[in-house]
Amino acid sequence: MQYAIRSIRAAQVGTVAFYFLGEQLFGMIGRRPPRLHSQMQENKVLTAVGVYALDVVAQTFKSINAFEITYNGHVVHSKLDSGRFPAPGELVSRMQQLMLSESASQ
Numbered sequence: 001m002q003y004a005i006r007s008i009r010a011a012q013v014g015t016v017a018f019y020f021l022g023e024q025l026f027g028m029i030g031r032r033p034p035r036l037h038s039q040m041q042e043n044k045v046l047t048a049v050g051v052y053a054l055d056v057v058a059q060t061f062k063s064i065n066a067f068e069i070t071y072n073g074h075v076v077h078s079k080l081d082s083g084r085f086p087a088p089g090e091l092v093s094r095m096q097q098l099m100l101s102e103s104a105s106q
Contacts, residue, residue, distance in 0.1 A: 002065070002083075008058040015051055074098050 018025075022037040041046045065078035069091065076094050077086040 005058050005061045005065075008054050008061070010059075012051055012054045015054070016049070019047055067084065071095060071098055 011082075019040050022033045022040075026033040055068065062080075063080070067077075067085065068077040069078075070084065076091060076098065079085060
């Protein structure tokens with residue numbers, strides 16, 4: 001999933017670079033920009049909507065990739081923060097810490 005999100009972000013950057021620098025980049029290699037570039041220049045709103053749509057897709061993929069474990073309002077593990085699934089030993093250790101701190105505060 002992370003690779004899909006990175007690919008979408010790269011497509012966003014590429015689209016913006018193509019929009020702003022396409023004419024210069026193609027001029028450097030001695031070619032005319034493709035028709036798509038002039039269409040993007042003519043319809044700026046549609047281009048902006050396309051870049052925004054890519055962002056929405058990336059955010060959706062990111063939220064699908066979310067995985068969190070909570071206990072009594074405390075976050076035990078967050079895949080969004082760590083980028084990985086928890087090891088069982090980590091969960092047991094963290095749960096014991098939380099349970100001990102709760103019992104000590106009562």
